[in-house]
Amino acid sequence: MSxxxxxxxxxxxxxxxxxxxxxxxxxxAIAAPSLLNSCQNKTAxxxxxxxxxxxxxxxxxxxxxxQKLNVEPxxxxxxxxxxxxxxxxxxxxxxxGQCGACTVIIDGERVYSCLxxxxxxxxxxxxxxxxxxxxxxxxxxxxxxxxxxxxQCGYCTPGQICASVALLDEIKNxxxxxxxxxxxxxxxxxxxxxxEIKERMSGNLCRCSAYNGIVAAVQQAAGQTPPSPAASIExxxxxxxx
Amino acid sequence: MKNFxxxxxxxxxxxVSRATSDRDALFIAGGTNLVDRLxxxxxxxxxxxxxxxxxxxxxxxxxxxxxxIGALVTNTALANNIDVRNNYPLLSRAILAGASQQIxxxxxxxxxxxxxxxxxxxxxxxxxxxxxxxxxxxxxxxxINRIHAILGSSDRCVAVNPSDMSVAMVALDATLEVQGVExxxxxxxxxxxxxPGNTPERDTNLEPGELITAVILPPVSFAQSGxxxxxxxxxxxxxxxxxxxxxxxxxxxxxxxxxxxxxGVAHKPWRATEAEEFLIGKAxxxxxxxxxxxxxxxxxxxLAHNGFKIELSKRAIRRALAVSAQGGGEA
Ligand SMILES: Cc1cc2nc3c(=O)[nH]c(=O)nc-3n(C[C@H](O)[C@H](O)[C@H](O)COP(=O)(O)OP(=O)(O)OC[C@H]3O[C@@H](n4cnc5c(N)ncnc54)[C@H](O)[C@@H]3O)c2cc1C
Ligand code: FES
Ligand code: FES
Numbered sequence: 077m078s079x080x081x082x083x084x085x086x087x088x089x090x091x092x093x094x095x096x097x098x099x100x101x102x103x104x105a106i107a108a109p110s111l112l113n114s115c116q117n118k119t120a121x122x123x124x125x126x127x128x129x130x131x132x133x134x135x136x137x138x139x140x141x142x143q144k145l146n147v148e149p150x151x152x153x154x155x156x157x158x159x160x161x162x163x164x165x166x167x168x169x170x171x172x173g174q175c176g177a178c179t180v181i182i183d184g185e186r187v188y189s190c191l192x193x194x195x196x197x198x199x200x201x202x203x204x205x206x207x208x209x210x211x212x213x214x215x216x217x218x219x220x221x222x223x224x225x226x227x228q229c230g231y232c233t234p235g236q237i238c239a240s241v242a243l244l245d246e247i248k249n250x251x252x253x254x255x256x257x258x259x260x261x262x263x264x265x266x267x268x269x270x271x272e273i274k275e276r277m278s279g280n281l282c283r284c285s286a287y288n289g290i291v292a293a294v295q296q297a298a299g300q301t302p303p304s305p306a307a308s309i310e311x312x313x314x315x316x317x318x
Numbered sequence: 319m320k321n322f323x324x325x326x327x328x329x330x331x332x333x334v335s336r337a338t339s340d341r342d343a344l345f346i347a348g349g350t351n352l353v354d355r356l357x358x359x360x361x362x363x364x365x366x367x368x369x370x371x372x373x374x375x376x377x378x379x380x381x382x383x384x385x386x387i388g389a390l391v392t393n394t395a396l397a398n399n400i401d402v403r404n405n406y407p408l409l410s411r412a413i414l415a416g417a418s419q420q421i422x423x424x425x426x427x428x429x430x431x432x433x434x435x436x437x438x439x440x441x442x443x444x445x446x447x448x449x450x451x452x453x454x455x456x457x458x459x460x461x462i463n464r465i466h467a468i469l470g471s472s473d474r475c476v477a478v479n480p481s482d483m484s485v486a487m488v489a490l491d492a493t494l495e496v497q498g499v500e501x502x503x504x505x506x507x508x509x510x511x512x513x514p515g516n517t518p519e520r521d522t523n524l525e526p527g528e529l530i531t532a533v534i535l536p537p538v539s540f541a542q543s544g545x546x547x548x549x550x551x552x553x554x555x556x557x558x559x560x561x562x563x564x565x566x567x568x569x570x571x572x573x574x575x576x577x578x579x580x581x582g583v584a585h586k587p588w589r590a591t592e593a594e595e596f597l598i599g600k601a602x603x604x605x606x607x608x609x610x611x612x613x614x615x616x617x618x619x620x621l622a623h624n625g626f627k628i629e630l631s632k633r634a635i636r637r638a639l640a641v642s643a644q645g646g647g648e649a
Binding site for chain 2: 130132148149150152171172173176179185186187188190191192193195196239242243246250251252253254255257258259260274275276278279280
């Protein structure tokens with residue numbers, strides 16, 4: 077991120093703003109508003125009264141709002157979010173539970189939206205990446221990803237962020253992992269080791285391999301002082317020279 | 319994915335009766351295995367019976383001092399349960415070694431035990447497969463078989479069972495409680511999964527229409543020595559090439575009781591009973607652990623690409639037993 081961008085308020089560097097700016101830069105400004113509008117209209121209520129054969133009408137609670145939609149039972153939650161509700165923040169990387177790009181939070185727990193059917197999620201509280209920021213502020217985990225370069229292309233990032241948000245709650249709830257040395261004493265936020273973070277984030281792959289930044293972002297969000305990945309590379313070089 | 323009808327049965331009895339009257343119906347719980355299979359047309363059910371909202375989510379202490387675990391308890395909830403962490407640490411570790419946090423949050427006990435093989439030929443409908451379609455052949459036997467079975471396979475099927483939880487359950491002498499239209503019955507865990515023989519299409523001895531309702535763990539006084547060691551192509555979020563569950567009761571210098579189970583090596587979680595018996599009465603030392611490992615693998619047979627699993631299994635058994643002898647923990 078350039079220094080100028082860093083000076084912007086969180087709201088100014090929101091995703092929507094970014095999308096609009098980059099489309100303008102690419103000379104396709106006209107496409108931006110219509111793209112956004114069509115998504116917003118769909119979000120309001122994507123269910124019409126006439127069901128196509130094989131469809132049922134379901135009601136999902138997403139980011140605090142109820143949405144009605146007509147789906148066939150075979151539609152995954154990920155496809156419902158992206159194709160019917162215009163919530164394209166959740167990404168389809170593999171569609172087989174192998175990458176984490178589609179991670180959302182349901183009833184407080186992170187899950188892969190590609191491995192569950194939309195019909196199965198009625199009455200649950202679904203939070204997607206679109207639901208983390210408030211009107212004025214990014215979520216602290218979103219800020220931490222920005223501050224620590226926790227991404228390159230950004231495709232895996234919504235999943236990484238949702239996973240990290242849930243991870244922090246898991247630590248607060250005393251959950252253990254495969255690498256927890258003593259299963260009867262789970263780590264706390266302050267003592268959460270790099271090994272623990274890597275194991276607990278292993279369900280989210282990053283093709284750009286921004287892993288150092290992702291670990292640092294989780295450390296920051298956990299209240300630890302993260303080593304900036306760039307800084308630690310510089311330190312290594314200094315050590316080698318001296 | 320083919321479309322299907324979606325039904326939420328309102329009781330265990332309702333679910334079982336629907337599944338018995340329609341043999342093309344399938345239960346769905348966490349969905350993490352089944353949705354994936356549906357996407358690649360491995361299963362084409364007439365209806366999905368969503369059992370995930372039924373009341374089988376309790377973990378309760380039994381009169382004998384063991385645990386009764388409802389079939390819908392999630393993998394995460396079971397691994398984090400305080401009694402499991404204290405008294406059956408190898409079960410916690412086995413579960414936590416599997417998949418990722420996101421999958422474990424959705425996955426249920428029943429679904430985990432019923433998950434099907436990850437053999438790539440089974441997964442790819444462009445290939446014949448005796449498990450998918452009986453009497454069509456087994457391309458894995460002569461194909462790329464690095465991840466396949468070294469124990470108990472048949473000329474019909476060389477697939478392995480992928481579940482980590484099952485390896486712990488078989489080591490702990492668990493029992494399954496299942497319900498059919500005729501009522502409940504119990505199946506010892508060691509008899510639940512099947513060897514492929516001539517019927518590789520059947521993974522388990524569950525009868526059509528039957529639903530797993532609970533898993534019962536007996537008290538195991540020495541289970542705190544439990545170890546689960548999983549070896550795989552990357553450090554996390556990968557299926558086992560080989561995994562080992564062990565527990566030892568050592569009094570003085572002598573082994574009083576031993577449990578050894580292997581994962582990733584056979585069509586079922588593999589209990590190495592003969593090796594366990596060898597250890598009883600012996601000293602807990604390196605040379606006895608080496609001999610136990612040799613006994614556990616004596617009938618192993620390598621395919622073209624998986625010979626390394628035999629040596630890997632032996633070393634894993636030795637290491638796990640050594641850690642169990644020290645009282646357990648991370649291996
Ligand atoms: C990328 C990836 C990596 C994975 N890695 C591992 C790993 O390393 N180790 C591991 O052990 N697992 C691993 N898994 C598998 C995962 O653990 C299983 O998918 C999960 O445990 C299945 O549970 P579920 O509740 O989601 O089952 P579902 O998908 O709902 O069901 C699976 C099967 O069980 C049947 N079923 C469900 N409940 C019952 C019941 N009560 N009675 C009878 N039948 C029932 C269903 O009909 C279906 O056939 C991985 C999965 C993925 C996608
Ligand atoms: S898209 Fe769901 S895990 Fe990859
Ligand atoms: S930032 Fe590109 S895939 Fe992770």
